Amino acid sequence: MLTLNEPDGKRYDPNDPEQRECLRKAKCYIDRTVDPPVIRYIADDDLIIIGWVWLTANGELKANGVRVVKGDGYFVYNNKKFPPGVYYLIRKNGREMLLSEKTLNILFKDDVYVIVPIEIIQEHPEIKRFKEELFKDVNDKKLEELLEDSIRNYGIIRPLIVDRRYRLIDGYFRYSVAKKLGIKKVIVLRRSYDVDEDFDKALEDIAKYDVIQAYEFQKFLKKFCKKIKHPICNKK
Numbered sequence: 001m002l003t004l005n006e007p008d009g010k011r012y013d014p015n016d017p018e019q020r021e022c023l024r025k026a027k028c029y030i031d032r033t034v035d036p037p038v039i040r041y042i043a044d045d046d047l048i049i050i051g052w053v054w055l056t057a058n059g060e061l062k063a064n065g066v067r068v069v070k071g072d073g074y075f076v077y078n079n080k081k082f083p084p085g086v087y088y089l090i091r092k093n094g095r096e097m098l099l100s101e102k103t104l105n106i107l108f109k110d111d112v113y114v115i116v117p118i119e120i121i122q123e124h125p126e127i128k129r130f131k132e133e134l135f136k137d138v139n140d141k142k143l144e145e146l147l148e149d150s151i152r153n154y155g156i157i158r159p160l161i162v163d164r165r166y167r168l169i170d171g172y173f174r175y176s177v178a179k180k181l182g183i184k185k186v187i188v189l190r191r192s193y194d195v196d197e198d199f200d201k202a203l204e205d206i207a208k209y210d211v212i213q214a215y216e217f218q219k220f221l222k223k224f225c226k227k228i229k230h231p232i233c234n235k236k
Contacts (some may be wrong), residue, residue: 005172006148009221010038010039010186011036011038011039012030012037012038012039012145013201014054014124014136014154018155019023020155021039022039022159023155024157025049025152027041028041029113029156029157029158029159030158031158040117048090048091048114048115048116048185049088049089049090049115049116049117050065050089050090050112050115050117050119051064051065051066051088051089051093051117052064052065052066052086052087052089052119052120053066053068053077053082053087053089053098053105054081054082054084054085054086054087055070055074055076055084055085056084057084059072059073059084062156064117064119064120065089065117065119066087066089066098067230068082077149078098078184079100082098085101085102086100086101086122087099087100087101088101088104088155089121099167104169104192105164107226111189111190111192112189112190113159113185113187113188113190114188114190115185115187115188116166116185116186116188117184117185118175118178118179118183118184118186119183120166121160121162121166121167121168121186121188122165122166122168122176123167123172124163124167124168124169124188124195126195126199127167127168127169127172127195127202127206128168130206131172131206134164137174144176144177147173147174147175147177148180148181151174151177151178151181151183152181156171156174156178156183156186156187158161158171158174159171159186159187159188159189160174160186160187160189161174161188161191161204161205162189162190162191163190163193163194163195164187164190164191164193164194165190165194165195166188166190168200169195169205169206170205171189171208191205
């Protein structure tokens, strides 16, 4: 997990070339929970996800950033056999380890910031539809142009939010633009819940991080529930 160093009172300055370079390399991010915003730097020995492997029960093998050899019902990495499942290659203090998704979830019991390859992140169809409805009155092209210019010059200044399976909750515009610009790694806030099990928590994150007023959000939720059936709509 990321060890976020204290900012030592260093305010965010969009014209500071050192900060801009730091943001581009995903070595820091802007903490907007304080006023004025400050830069938080990430320690060099932090855990970074650098690749993944997925071997299905049917024997289909997919891998990104990891050299593996396919066997009969298993795959081999670093002379060790691994059964079907999802695995992540992580780097910590210069060492690389291939961990199962279950093991990684044990390590990441709480919400943590982590650097991940952008290919790991997956869009969630319900959340994506929710966000599209939420921002349907926004000029997508104009917003994309502004974000593209910002990310090209300053990097992603607010981490994306994903669930524990790295499915995107907040940051769909930033994610799309980052992929378009060829950005390989991003900082994400990995939440400890599964969006399929706690959809309402995902909605709370969207409301919180998109700075939607509670009253306006509730009005939107009523509108959402009229169009889409979901368990959250039955909650009082």
